[in-house]
Amino acid sequence: MSETKDRPYHHGDLRRALIDTALDMLATDQNWAFTLREVARRTGVSHAAPYKHFRDREMLLRELARIGFNRLGEAMTEAMSPDLPSTRAQFMAAAQACIGFACQNPGLYRLMFSSDADKTIDPSLHDAAMNTFGILLGLLEKGQRDGSFRPVAISAQAAAGWAQVHGLAMLAISHQLLEEKVGPAPIPAALDVLLDGMCRSN
Amino acid sequence: MSETKDRPYHHGDLRRALIDTALDMLATDQNWAFTLREVARRTGVSHAAPYKHFRDREMLLRELARIGFNRLGEAMTEAMSPDLPSTRAQFMAAAQACIGFACQNPGLYRLMFSSDADKTIDPSLHDAAMNTFGILLGLLEKGQRDGSFRPVAISAQAAAGWAQVHGLAMLAISHQLLEEKVGPAPIPAALDVLLDGMCRSN
DNA sequence: TGTATAAGTTTCTCCTGTAAACATGGAGGG
């Protein structure tokens, strides 16, 4: 109505628009059961248009997951401010940022780790996931260097740390960490249990 | 051919047969993308027959997940033999049994924790999941009673333990714990990192 | 013996994913 061009002939940036719509639907429904046709519909284009930008539905899902990993990485990086007093505190902050991200974007987080976002198919998705993992790994290396973390095989700590964070995130968004079941503030408490096993002295 | 009754008029136990077929397909494909019609076809009945036993596709999936939790619980219970020298060893055994189950049934395990097996809808599925969680919880309580585990809030240990086991299982079946990335035998090593944080003295 | 019912089957409608053929408008060459 108030637009000078009522309908742009060629839309401009449909790829981005489709992604945004899909992210919206993911956030609204907290699942990715949405249909590609519905995404097209809501974006205001014909139901076949998306195929000019995504080979198939799964390719769109993988792109959403990739974006999710990037955003997660940003959130974690931002959280582990170098002002924090210790590497342990940084780890705690990054972990809580990850879990917070999951709780705020449960659908997206689930998608990122689901088999519908197959990392063996899309190298850029695989890389995005690895980069996020790398954030924690970097922290552990730093912790071992500065002596605050025990000099255990870094791989063991990395596996434990990543598993812990991801596991807590999944449990949190599945509402399996409700207070009445598992006490208040279970997440930092659980992370402390792990960190007690990772760090040298308290 | 060799059957006395060529085709049983009313099949006998279609519900069970459908479940078995679906479990087979899940194990074969390692995903639950199969169609309900395909399950019916392979079971040798009309495509509408399953609806006499499952309201919809998701109800069948939830039933598969429920069976999965029961089997997982059995595997864990069996693994944590009371002959083991310590509660810590029992925990380790149960955890490895869980992860082993996941690696042997990746599709089923993923389904069990996916949003397609919505535990808020089906109380019996929810209970099955909680029972499995209860196995670990029981071990932690025992460990605290016998003094081998630190007297931290049980909820924190429970969350940490469950998250760790589940997280490792997910990483393992996503092939994110490959030796070249994370060293040999990363699973017991990672579990030890956690257990060091849970247990009193080594 | 007769009949209500659970368990199967057929048929139908609406929807999806995806392919193929067609349309269009903006960018670059003459």
Add this chain to the structure above:
DNA sequence: CCCTCCATGTTTACAGGAGAAACTTATACA
């Protein structure tokens, strides 16, 4: 300045799938 090409859209078409509804059949029970 016009004309043609190509990326980006649209239309049309088709093979399934989910699930509802109506129909069929054997079996259990009165």
